Amino acid sequence: MQLEKLKISNFRQFEGDNVLEFGYGQQNVTLIKGTNGAGKTGIFRAIMFALYGDHYLEQDTTREDIHLVNSKLLNSTGLPMTATVTLYFRHNDVSYLIKRSLTEFKSDNKTSVATEGAEFGKFLADKQQYQKITDNIDQVRVEVNNILPQNIRKFFFFDAEKLDLLSGLQNGGSVAKSIKTGVFDLLQLSNLETASKVFNQAARDQSKELSNQLGDQQFKELEDKIETTNNDLSRLREEKSQIIDEIETAKKEEELIKQQIAQNRDDRAQAEILKNKEETLSSERYALNEVINEAIGRIDDTAIDVVLGSVDKAGIKVENIQNQRSDKFAKAILTESLNNKVCALCGNDLSAHPENEEHIQVLLKKFQVSEISGVLNIVSNSLMSANSSSQGIQAAVTRNYQSIVNHEDKINKLEHEIEQIGSQITMSQNELKNITNKEQHTLPNVQSNISTMTEKIGVKKDQITKLENKLQELEAQQEQVQIKDNNLKVKRDAVARLKRIGKEIDQIIDTYSTYSKEQLEKQMKVIFNQIITAEDRSLISDIKISNNFELSVIGKNGMSILNDISMGQSQMLSLAFITALATVASKGRNNVDFPLFMDTPFGRLDVENRTNLIKNIPNMTSQWVLLVTDTELTEGTELPVFKQENRVGKVYSLNKMDDGTTKIVPEEI
Amino acid sequence: MDTNFLSSGTSLIKTSSNVEDVYEVLSRELKMKTHSIFMLGFCIGYHSGQKCEHLELKGKEFRSSYLSEKQQGILYAVGINEGILDEDSASYTDPQKQQALRKLWLEYSASGLLQLKAKFEENGKALGDQKKIDLLSGILQYFIDSKEEIPF
Numbered sequence: 001m002q003l004e005k006l007k008i009s010n011f012r013q014f015e016g017d018n019v020l021e022f023g024y025g026q027q028n029v030t031l032i033k034g035t036n037g038a039g040k041t042g043i044f045r046a047i048m049f050a051l052y053g054d055h056y057l058e059q060d061t062t063r064e065d066i067h068l069v070n071s072k073l074l075n076s077t078g079l080p081m082t083a084t085v086t087l088y089f090r091h092n093d094v095s096y097l098i099k100r101s102l103t104e105f106k107s108d109n110k111t112s113v114a115t116e117g118a119e120f121g122k123f124l125a126d127k128q129q130y131q132k133i134t135d136n137i138d139q140v141r142v143e144v145n146n147i148l149p150q151n152i153r154k155f156f157f158f159d160a161e162k163l164d165l166l167s168g169l170q171n172g173g174s175v176a177k178s179i180k181t182g183v184f185d186l187l188q189l190s191n192l193e194t195a196s197k198v199f200n201q202a203a204r205d206q207s208k209e210l211s212n213q214l215g216d217q218q219f220k221e222l223e224d225k226i227e228t229t230n231n232d233l234s235r236l237r238e239e240k241s242q243i244i245d246e247i248e249t250a251k252k253e254e255e256l257i258k259q260q261i262a263q264n265r266d267d268r269a270q271a272e273i274l275k276n277k278e279e280t281l282s283s284e285r286y287a288l289n290e291v292i293n294e295a296i297g298r299i300d301d302t303a304i305d306v307v308l309g310s311v312d313k314a315g316i317k318v319e320n321i322q323n324q325r326s327d328k329f330a331k332a333i334l335t336e337s338l339n340n341k342v343c344a345l346c347g348n349d350l351s352a353h354p355e356n357e358e359h360i361q362v363l364l365k366k367f368q369v370s371e372i373s374g375v376l377n378i379v380s381n382s383l384m385s386a387n388s389s390s391q392g393i394q395a396a397v398t399r400n401y402q403s404i405v406n407h408e409d410k411i412n413k414l415e416h417e418i419e420q421i422g423s424q425i426t427m428s429q430n431e432l433k434n435i436t437n438k439e440q441h442t443l444p445n446v447q448s449n450i451s452t453m454t455e456k457i458g459v460k461k462d463q464i465t466k467l468e469n470k471l472q473e474l475e476a477q478q479e480q481v482q483i484k485d486n487n488l489k490v491k492r493d494a495v496a497r498l499k500r501i502g503k504e505i506d507q508i509i510d511t512y513s514t515y516s517k518e519q520l521e522k523q524m525k526v527i528f529n530q531i532i533t534a535e536d537r538s539l540i541s542d543i544k545i546s547n548n549f550e551l552s553v554i555g556k557n558g559m560s561i562l563n564d565i566s567m568g569q570s571q572m573l574s575l576a577f578i579t580a581l582a583t584v585a586s587k588g589r590n591n592v593d594f595p596l597f598m599d600t601p602f603g604r605l606d607v608e609n610r611t612n613l614i615k616n617i618p619n620m621t622s623q624w625v626l627l628v629t630d631t632e633l634t635e636g637t638e639l640p641v642f643k644q645e646n647r648v649g650k651v652y653s654l655n656k657m658d659d660g661t662t663k664i665v666p667e668e669i
Numbered sequence: 670m671d672t673n674f675l676s677s678g679t680s681l682i683k684t685s686s687n688v689e690d691v692y693e694v695l696s697r698e699l700k701m702k703t704h705s706i707f708m709l710g711f712c713i714g715y716h717s718g719q720k721c722e723h724l725e726l727k728g729k730e731f732r733s734s735y736l737s738e739k740q741q742g743i744l745y746a747v748g749i750n751e752g753i754l755d756e757d758s759a760s761y762t763d764p765q766k767q768q769a770l771r772k773l774w775l776e777y778s779a780s781g782l783l784q785l786k787a788k789f790e791e792n793g794k795a796l797g798d799q800k801k802i803d804l805l806s807g808i809l810q811y812f813i814d815s816k817e818e819i820p821f
Contacts, residue, residue: 292805299709300705303709304708304712307713310750311747317750318749371758378741379746379749382740382746401806404806404809
C-alpha cells in the first residue's frame, strides 16, 4: 500500500480544501510539521476517518464529543456543514480512492451528526478513468479491510508516544489478544488455520454423505465411531492447548519471580548483613551499658581515691591521738579529785602536791580522746579501706574507660556502616518480606503447578496418540468397507484427498509458524541493533517469541527485562518489532508493504536514537510519514540528517491562522 | 553532744545553687544521688586545692547520714587535716567549728563540680546536652588524669 494524496475539506481545523501529497520511492519520507494545536493529530484523524470511518483515535483518552466538521463554519453559518476526506493510494499496482464525508449541524448549542457517507473506487488506464466500486459504507469497510485489515493498522498508524505494543505482546488481556490476532493475520497464519478447518470439515461432511449413500450398517457404525473419536481428539487437543497456555503463563510467572529474586539478591544480601550488624550493634550497646553501670557504681570509691593523697596527714594525726588514749579511770573520779583538790582514789592532798594535780589534769585530757574514738575510728577505717583498694580502683577505672572508648568506637563504626548499607537498600522492609515470601512459597507452588501440568500434558499426549491410532484403524476399516462398493470410488477418493490435504495444511501451519517465529526473532534483533544507540546495543542479549507469539526480551543476565526498559527503549523495540513483522510477512508477496505513519515520532527519543531512525527507517518501510513538532525537527539535529540522507520527498507545514483554522502549506526541506 | 555529728539523723547539708545544673544533669543521666555528687565534687575540689567561696546555699540538700562511713571518714579526715578538728572532743561538738567545716566542704565541693562542668564542656556540648556516656567519660578521664599528674 502506498499513500499518494490526502484531500481534506472543512475537516476539523482545516477550512476549505487542503491537499497534501506523500513522498514515495527513493524520497519516501513525508514530513508534516506543526506546533501544538496546529492539527498534526487532525491529519492522523483524517487518515483514520478516510480508511475506517473512525471518529475517535485510540490515543483519545476521553470520550468527549469530537466533532469532525470545521467548527468555525458550523458556528458562523448556522447551517449543516459537510467535512470530506479523500485518500488516494496504490495497492498491488492499482490506484484507489476512498472518500468519506460527514455532515453535522448545530442546534441548541449541541452539534449532531446528520449523515455520513463513503465511497470506494479505483482508477483504470493509468488514472484516466475512475470506476466507483461501492458507496455502501459496510462494503467500503470490507474493501479496505481486504487491503489493510483493521486489526493490523495499529502496527503501521500510531502515536509513537503512546505506542504500547510490547506490553500487549507480553501477556494477557484484550490488547494482547488483538495484537496477536493481528500478527497471525499479517503472517497469514489465520488464513492457514481457516483452510485447515475448511478442509477437515469438508472431509467429514463428504465422508458422512458417502456413508449415507452406501447404506451399509457397518459403515455407518464406523462413521459414528470416527466422528466420536474425532470429537474426542478435538477436545483433547483443545485441553492440551489450554494446558500449554497455562504452562506458558506459569513459566512467565516463574521467570518473573526469579527475575525479582535475582534483581533483589543484592538488596537481600545487604539486608542480611544489615541484620547481623544490627545484632552486633545491639550486643555492643548492651556491653557498653554494663561497663557504664559498673563504672557508675564505682564513682563514690573512685572519688575518694582521688582525694586520698591529700588527706594522708590526717591519718598520721589520728594515729597519734589514738596512741595517747587512756580510759582506765572514770572521768568523774578525775574531775572530783581536781574539784576537791584531793585525790578521790588515794586521798592525797593535791594542794600540797601540785605535781600530782598536774598529773590528774593530763589524765583528764587523755580521757577526752576516748569521746572521739568513734569518729577517729571512722577516719582511720576509711583511710585504711581507701588505701587498700586504691590500686584495684585505679586499674578498674582505666579498664572501664578503655572499654567504654572501644565499645563507643565500635558502635560509631557499626552505626555508620548500618546507615551506609541502609542507604544502598532500595527496597522497603515489606517489599523484602514480600520477595522472601514469593521465593519460599509462591515460586515452589508455581514450579509444582508447572510440573503437575507437564505431567498432564504427557497424559493428554498419550491419550491423543491412542485416539489417533484408533482413528487410523477405524478409517482403514471404513476404507475396506468402502472398497466393497466400486460405484462410489470417485467420492471415496475425494474424501481421502480432502483428508490428506487437511493433514498437509496442519503440517504447513506447524512448519510455517515455527519458521515465522524464528525469522521474526532474528529480524527483530537485527533491526533493533540497527536503530538503537551503541550504548544500549548490549542491553538485549536475546529476543524470544513463544509458540503463542508472546514476546520476551532477555537481558545480559539471562532474565527478561521487558519491565525494566525505558519508554524510549520500548518505542525502539516496538518499531523493531513492527518493521521485522512487515519484513517477515512480506516474504514471498508484495502486498504487505504498508506505510509507517507516526505521530510525535521522536518525543521520547534521544539524539542518537533519532538519528538512527532517520537513517534506517526509510530503508525498512515503503513510506514513512511523520507528524512532527518544532522540537522534533530542529536545525541543529534532525534536519541536517534528513538532508544528508536525501530521503525526504514532501514537506508540509501546518500554519495556524488567526481565526483558529489551519492551512497546509508545502515547503522545501 | 555527739562527736560524730555527720551521723546525726537530723543533720542536713544544703548545697550551693551555682552548681545545681551539675547536680541535675548527673542525677538525670547517671542516676547519682545528691550526696554522691556532693562527695564527687568535694574530692575533686579538695584534690585540686581550689575552693569556690561564693556559695548560695539554696541548691539541693541531703541528710549527712546518707553519706557512707567511708565518705564521712574522709570528710572528718579533712577537718583534722585542716586543724579544725583535733584531739579535743570539744572541737567536734562546737557548733561554730561544725559550721566552719561544713562551709569548707561545700566550697571544695562546689569548686570540684565547676571544674567537672568545664571538663564536660570540653567536647563542645553544653552541659544540658551531655549524655550519659559523655558525662561518665569526662569523670573517668578526670580520675585517670589526676593519677597521671606529675608531682612537683
